[in-house]
Amino acid sequence: MPAAVRRPATRILFPLYPGVTHLDFTGPHQIFSRLPGASVRAASLAGADIEGDGLVFTHLDHLEDIEACDVICVPGGLGCTAAMNDTAFVGEIRRLARGATYITSVCTGSLILGAAGLLKGRRAACHWAWRDLLPLFGAIPDESRVARDGNIITGGGVTAGLDFALTLVAELRGAETAQAIQLSLEYAPAPPFDAGRPDQAPPNILARVQALQAPAVGRRAQAALAAARL
């Protein structure tokens, strides 16, 4: 095929920050890495190495140097509260999202989209334990695993990133391409337990996870601080 008629690559970007939950982006990244005609990049402020849950990612692009992207996908993580108060990081998200065809996130990444002022009056998904913070940014919490509001497509907590990414692939290239990637990654999930959502988990398990999250209690104040900048 002559270069002149070749479709330009779909530019997919994951902006990373310290304390990201790595599966929030490695799941979608793996799916997008199999998408024909896509260029997938991961970037951080100044291209700094990024640590998340014990894995360190290097050779990242400089977020500031990226001119534009078609899809921006912001992952979540415990570091999201610091990220949403990092005005340089949030500024880059805002700049790149404004030129993007799709503005997306996984998990608490939607709170960072919120801090960038991108979710006012829009429905968005989020990790179940953090979803109640979305209204601070004028967003409407959506309990769906993958929520869509116009060009904003957001996934719920962590593993929802896989379902989100396949949904986006179908949007970008059609259902058959999404199914082919699903088959190549053998995504026929069979969890050994049925405890993945608060309404599915036994009450004692829910209480245990909520107790574990108690140390993150300062997050509301930090999110409010970020929201106050809007």
Added chain:
Amino acid sequence: MPAAVRRPATRILFPLYPGVTHLDFTGPHQIFSRLPGASVRAASLAGADIEGDGLVFTHLDHLEDIEACDVICVPGGLGCTAAMNDTAFVGEIRRLARGATYITSVCTGSLILGAAGLLKGRRAACHWAWRDLLPLFGAIPDESRVARDGNIITGGGVTAGLDFALTLVAELRGAETAQAIQLSLEYAPAPPFDAGRPDQAPPNILARVQALQAPAVGRRAQAALAAARL
């Protein structure tokens, strides 16, 4: 609790190699990173940075310097055929597996376990498109998403690593801990399509994925080469 009665950490090790499919290990790694009392490490020969599908992992441990681990988990990937013919890498897998309580893998990682001589007469899972290579190493292919044969626990293709890891967490710390981690990662999968296994995917999708994999046709010869060393 005084140090004397503290249970020693469960040492979980991911040996990495170039061309690993990153989700094969990032999925289980994310799950194990939430396991109380576990020390999770990723290592490579000489601690070299490892690239997989466009992501580069750094600050890895030196595989040769790791004295022992309780769980060894070998991920798969297109690089597995080179890895199973890398006698230094396979030698480290063999050494560490012999001292491990659990010998495990995700996806085509089971072929590397096979090349290390660890699967003779044992049932093992593998990515559906590569499963037929297991008998080269004396292993018995198992179509289960998570297969168990004694202390050998193996997952099927890529995303099976999530189900594998929760299964292993339940084995190590009980069902409640596994359920708590499942809830914290919101693992209530809802794939938008039902095409994750060859028997589920439409025939044209299966044919398309098989055609994409044709360039990897040399893999059988490479696997046979590795098997000849046993």
